Amino acid sequence: MRIPCPYCGPRDSSEFSYLGDAAPTRPDPAAPGAEDAFFDYVYLRDNPAGPLEELWFHASGCRQWLKVLRDTRTHLISGAVFARPKAEVAR
Amino acid sequence: MAETAANIMNVTDKPFVWTRPVAPGLHGTPGAPGVTALWRENLAFATLTVRRGQEAALALAAAREHAVSLPDGPFAAQGKGHQGKGFVCFGTGPGRWLACSEEATDLAGDLAATLGSTATVTAQDDAYVAFDLSGPCVPELLAKLVAIDLDPTVFPAGSVAVTSTAHMGLMLWKLDADRVRLLVGTSLAASFSRTLAASALEYGFRLEAGRGTGRG
Amino acid sequence: MSRLATGGLIDRSRPLAFTFDGRRYTGFAGDTLASALLANDVKLVGRSFKYHRPRGIVSAGPEEPNALVELRSGARREPNSRATVTELYEGLEATSQNRWPSLDLDILSVNRLVAPFLGAGFYYKTFMWPSSFWEKLYEPFIRRAAGLGRAAEGDDPDHYEKANAFCDVLVIGAGPAGLMAAKTAALAGARVILADEDALPGGRLNAETHEIDGAPGHAFAAATIAELGALPNVRIMTRTSVFGVYDGGTYGALERVSDHLREPLPFQPRQRLWRIVARRAVLAAGAIERPIVFGGNDRPGVMAAGAVETYANRYGVAAAKRLAVFANNDGAWRSAFAARAAGIEVAAIADVRPTIAPALLERAKALGIRVIAGGVVAGTAGKTLARIDIASGSRTDRIAVDGLAVSGGWSPNVHLTCHHGGRPVWREDIAAFVPGALPPGLSVAGAAGGTFSLAGAFREGFEAGAAAARDTGFAAPALDAPRAEDESVALAAFWHVAGSRGPAFVDPQNDVTAKDVAIAHKEGFRSVELLKRYTTLGMATDQGKTSNVTGLAIMAELTGAGIEATGTTIFRPPFTPVAIGALAGHHRGTEFRPVRLTPTHGWADEQGAVFIETGAWLRAQYFPRAGESDWLESVNREVKAVRSGVGMIDVSTFGKIDLQGPDAGVFLDRVYINTFSTLAISKARYGVMLREDGMVMDDGTTARLGEQHYVMTTTTANAAKVFQHLEFCLQVLWPELDVQLASISEQWAQIAIAGPRAREVLVGVVDPGTDVSDSALPFMGVAEARVLGGVKARIFRVSFSGELGYEIAVPARRGEDLARALMAAGAPFDITPYGVEALGVMRIEKGHVSGNELSGQTTAGDLGLGRMASTKKDYVGRIMAARPGLTDPERPSLAGFRPVNPAERLRAGAHFVPVGGPADAAHDQGYMTSVAYSPNLGHWIGLGLIRRGQERIGEKVRAHDPVRGGDVEVEICAPCFLDPKGERLRG
Structure with a gap:
């Protein structure tokens, strides 16, 4: 599998480590109901058949966390962007 | 054998x-x-990481102090060190560079002196x-x-x-x-x-x- | 000899001697083992898998199910080598398989008599019987009787490697379609790789007698290859099988660099595994001729029609002296004519079709070949084929032949198109499966797609090459298609001669007969996937290349469901077998994975250290001295030396991370359970970090070097994981924090000195004037100093051993100098280098947790570290660590353990059960995580996790270890066996 790293270019997937669905965001720990929100954040994942935005870490490359769009049915990877907000990506 | x-x-x-x-x-x-x-x-190395929001300032300082245009991708660019010693900066990630000098000098110290206010410099000579x-x-x-x-x-x-x-x-x-x-x-x-x-x-x-x- | 007087693409000026079953023969350069055997009239080449039936060569390609031999000998012996693709070399040694005592006389061929017990579902039925039957009767019998050859007798002496290649267009197969595709894409300017499993590219052009643009096919192939080879943008890879299609345009290919040689040339690998990344690929892998199933169809001498033609044209070998043809299609007639043209007597053509095209009939008549339209083979005779019976209508013709060329039509090589889950589609007009949904970027041309005519192959090759070039940004060139025949490939589907005499083999390699398919049907195993597993059809090393379609067609006849509805089993990589050695490449033996050496490795080696792998690192385990009888004696000495004097250990393997920036303190507060933003400059603090689920991730000390500058240490094992976690926190969770990270693990060597005399040793290495007194450098103090005469150093007063200790960091290349300087400075105090064993003993004596306790299933509370957690801030894992399940007082928590009888040994992994109670899961209270022999206490000690451990000091339980037969009564104690107040640390 090849992942188009936005910094390094296309690389073999063995250079990356996988985390999972990029959608969950860390809840506000001070908000009411934080316990339930954290439980969902840590454990609950959708398992869609189709395109999924996932977090991958380019461990053997630029050491950037990426959001990679992968189709879970075909492994077709249709894009990758830096996980950190655009404004925070130094170029 | x-x-x-x-x-x-x-x-x-x-x-x-x-x-x-x-x-x-x-x-x-x-x-x-x-x-x-x-x-x-016998090469000198230092990592250079831009501080948050200091991209432009770092680029300016690097150009002024070392006549180097910090590459914004996985490429190398030649820079001038202090005391006339050259070094090369290459991109290792967004806002991250590895500087490499043929002369085993205090490269990290030199870069920290000139760029330290806009970037973190870490010696990696060894x-x-x-x-x-x-x-x-x-x-x-x-x-x-x-x-x-x-x-x-x-x-x-x-x-x-x-x-x-x-x-x-x-x-x-x-x-x-x-x-x-x-x-x-x-x-x-x-x-x-x-x-x-x-x-x-x-x-x-x-x-x-x-x-x-x-x-x- | 069956070598024809002329012809063939062999080099008759280069004879090659070889042996088969010890007998000497001669072939020529350009032969395969199979063609050379046939040339020498060797027709019987092996015995079958289950029934030990005599078998001969049936094909001329990679699909061969029968002619499997042991190639080479000793450590290089390779069983199941297909004689049909084994290139002949001088001195080749081959041995037939599965025969005892000899190929000619095989005693176990009586297996045929017990065939009813070895038939379909054999494994299922046998396993259902009592196990005593299996162990005593069946297993010994099967081991003797079945199997395919013997493995090598030693470590493979050869070298394998892996390589990567990139191209715009990968063309798989260098037959007519592939040559055309490659040429078109190459002339367009694309970077092209043309891969072919054969040593001689050309595919069918080398096997058949077509004229192309007025020249022989093989000459056209050679000229095209020469033309392509001269282009800088083309790479031709021969002897290279593309065996798999992976994700993202990645293709697996095996290059047999040295298989055609007796042994690899010096410094050459035996095989090279390629990973080819191609933007587009064209599959031009051709097709495989199918057999027709009839009684006695496995007799040596029965061959594929195309194989007979190939042996005649490419190798100059008459596979038979007198040949009959049995077919259902026009193509086989051309094979018959080609055999006749090569000088083989063709006695008859039996075609299952009642009506034959007039042109074929005329040609047969002109050549004097008898035609039996509507004829089928009803039986065969002879140890090697001597006679066939052809039934047509009510009459039976008995014909003496030594060769029978069979053709049931052609199966396109769709395998690679299925590697992404695509299912082949049945085409009634050619009675074959053709590619269905294709992997992205792959197209198909020629016979692989069901277009069997030569003109069609050229046309589709051109189209596929042009499309691939266009897709990769190149304008397709105008090319004249070579002029070639658009020959007829008409056929009538026909699979199985029902009622023929004798066992009729569908899968000759696994000895699966048409009757077995019928049994599977009768017993309800009708889906193709069940048929495969129940009968083992298609499960042999050939993966059913010649048998799958026939087998499922017979099943479809039985069920009446039709072939399309019956479908095929799933084709998975690899297309042909790939040796594990090739997949491993360099990574074998001591090079299984790289090792990281500590900065003092060379020095430790000089000291006679015994090393141990800890993660990727090789660390000194202990330093034996002359006269010491075992490791424990050495370790005891090292521990005592540290506790009474001073010792030294390289701790460079800890992960070291540099954190800088105005938010570094805040960041550390969020990743550690305790607070670091308030840590004073020049101080270090022990920290614990959790995963977001509340379990402990790692621990270590972090020092503050400046207002905005910290240095973190991680455990050796978790260094990469923690760094990745910190990057995640900074890039994904809190990108607004201004913190810069850098790994400095490689930059700094770090050596710990520990023991009551440690400070005196330290004084000996720091530059004059450096104050390392207790007041200048107190416990958990940090100093940036100079050592060894001007070398920058960081000195941390921390301790894992519980003694007065310092860790001294210097740039990695000075690590060894530092070790030597410390040894010199410590000589008056008899400084003792110690290894990770002694380190482990001392940390257990002190109750410090390590990898065994940081198991990913323990909370800070479990480890007695709960009080460190700050309540004034949020941090990763805080919320989830508060879950009732993780704060349950019943959870096993850290405690110390000592044997009630001090002479008894403790074992890590032992489970705690009540004294006098049952030792079962219901009474399990936890387990021992770490043990050591404490030379200071004179008995074994342990750390473990036990229910409510911290409240049960003084209680006795059993450490039950049924695996090693241990059952030791132990007393629960505080998890610190030595100096619980830590006075030695502050000494």
Whole structure:
């Protein structure tokens, strides 16, 4: 599998480590109901058949966390962007 | 025991003791070596990481102080150090660079003095071992080491790749049309030298030791 | 000899001697083992898998199910080598398989008599019987009787390697379609790789007698290859099988660099595994001729029609002296004519079709070949084929032949198109499966797609090459298609001669007969996937290349469901077998993975250290001295030396991370359970970090070097994981924090000195004027100093051993100098180098947790570290660590353990059960995580996790270890066996 790293270019997937669905965001720990929100954040994942935005870490490359769009049915990877907000990506 | 690619990886006989680096000299197919590697431990290194929101200021300072345009991708750019000593900066990630100088000076100290207000500078002089590769078979050799398209149309001179080979982190820097510099972590230098030799024996492999020969 | 007087693409000026079953023969350069055997009239080449039936060569390609031999000998012996693709070399040694005592006389061929017990479902039925039957009766019998050859007798002496290649267009197969595709794409300017498993590219052009642009096919192939080879943008890879299609345009290929040689040339690998990344690929892998199933169809001498033609044209070998043809299609007639043209007598053509094209009939008549339209083979006779019976209508013709060329039509090589889950589609007109949904970027041309005519192959090759070039940004060139025949490939589907005499083999390699398929049907195993597993059809090393379609067609006849509805089994990589050695490449033996050497490795080696792998690192385990009888004696000495004097250990393997920036303190507060933003400059603090689920991730000390500058240490094992976690926190969770990270693990060597005399040793290495007194450098103090005469150093007064201790960091290349300087400075105090064993003993004596306790299933509370957690801030894992399940007082928590009888040994992994109670899961209270022999206490000690451990000090339980037969009564104690107040640390 090849992942188009936005910094390094296309690389073999063995250079990356996988985390999972990029959608969950860390809840506000001070908000009411934080316990339930954290439980969902840590454990609950959708398992869609189709395109999924996932977090991958380019461990053997630029050491950037990426959001990679992968189709879970075909492994077709249709894009990758830096996980950190655009404004925070130094170029 | 004969010096073959199979036993370079698996024997306890010199010159290929496992855990030991490959000994300097000519190995493999006799004659003019297809690959020559110069093992260098006398280069200075420093990592440079931009502080948050200081991209423009850093670029300005780097241009002013070192006449270098910090590359915004995996490429190398030449800079001028203080005291007339040159260095090269290459991109290792967004807002991250590795500076490399042929002179073993206080590169990190120099860069911290000029760029320290806009970037974090960390000395890495002892973190890397360099292998400068030259010879007609370097492209074939590299095809065995890294899964990156190194065709000159895709990866011209001055290109840099941070990648891995045989479970070892590797930085690859195309110095010019004929030469490549590989950087590996110092602790992995001996293992890497064996991987390099095993892959290069068929072309004839000459290892020239620079200052050091690795750990033991 | 069956070598024809002329012809063939062999080099008759280069004879090659070889042996088969010890007998000497001669072939020529350009032969395969199979063609050379046939040339020498060797027709019987092996015995079958289950029934030990005599078998001969049936094909001329990679699909061969029968002619499997042991190639080479000793450590290089390779069983199941296909003689049909084994290139002949001088001195080749081959041995037939599965025969005893000899190929000619095989005693176990009586297996045929017990065939009813070895038939379909054999494994299922046998396993259902009592196990005593299996162990005593069946297993010994099967081991003797079945199997395919013997493995090598030693470590493979050869070397294998891996390589990567990149291209715009990968063309798989260098037959007419592939040559055309490659040429078209190459002339367009694309970077092209043309891979072919054969040593001689050309595919069918080398096997058949077509004229192309007025020249012989093989000459056209050679000229095209020469033309392509001269182009700088083309790479031709012969002897290279593309065996798999992976994700993202990645293709697996095996290059047999040295298989055609007796042994690899010096410094050459035996095989090279390629990973080819291609933007587009053209599959031009051709097709495989199918057999027709009939009684006695496995008799040596029965061959594929195309194979007979190939042996005649490519190798100059007459596979038979007198041949009959049995077919259902026009193509086989051309094979018959080609055989006749090569000088083989063709006695008859039996075609299952009642009506034959007039042109074929005329040609047969002109050549004097008898035609039996509507004829089928009803039986065969002879140890090697001597006679066939052809039934047509009510009459039976008995014909003496020594060869029978069979053709049931052709199966396109669709395998690679299925590697992404695509299912082949049945085409009634050619009675074959053709590619269905294709992997992205792959197209198909020629026979692989069901287009069997030569003109069609050229046309489709051109189209596929042009499309691939266009897709990769190149304008397709105008090319004249070579002029070639658009020959007829008409056929009538026909699979199985029902009612023929004798066992009719569908899968000859696994000895699966048409009757077995019928049994599977009768017993309800009708889906193709069940048919495969129940009968083992298609499960042999050939993966059913010649048998799958026939087998499922017979099943479809039985069920009446039709072939399309019956479908095929799933084709998975690899297309042909790939040796594990090739997949491993360099990574074998001591080079299984790289090792990281510590900065003092060479020095430790000089000291005679015994090393141990800890993660990727090789660390000194202990330093034996002359006269010491075992490791424990050495370790005891090292521990005592540290506790009474001073010792030294390289701790460079800890992960070291540099953190800088105005938000570094805040950041550390969020990743550690305790607070670091308030840490004073020049101080270090022990920290614990959790995963977001509340479990402990790692621990270590972090020092503050400046207002905005910290240095973190991680455990050796978790260094990479923690760094990745910190990057995640900074890039994904809190990108607004201004913190810069850098790994400095490689940059700094770090050596710990520990023991009551440590400070005196330290004084000996720091540059004059450096104050390292207790007041200048108190416990958990940090100093940036100079050592060894001007070398920058960081000195941390921390301790893992519980003694007065310092860790001294210097740039990695000075690590060895530092070790030597410390040894010199420590000589008056008899400084003792110690290894990770002694380190482990001392940390257990002190109750410090390590990898065994940081198991990913323990909370800070479990480890007695709960009080460290700050309540004034949020941090990763805080919320989830508060879950009732993780704060349950019943959870096993850290405690110390000592044997009630001090002479007894403790074992890590032992489970705690009540004294006098049952030792079962219901009474399990936890387990021992770490043990050591404490030379200071004179008995074994342990750390473990036990329910409510911290409240049960003084209680006795059993450490039950049924695996090693241990059952030791232990007393629960505080998890610190020595100096619980830590006075030695502050000494």
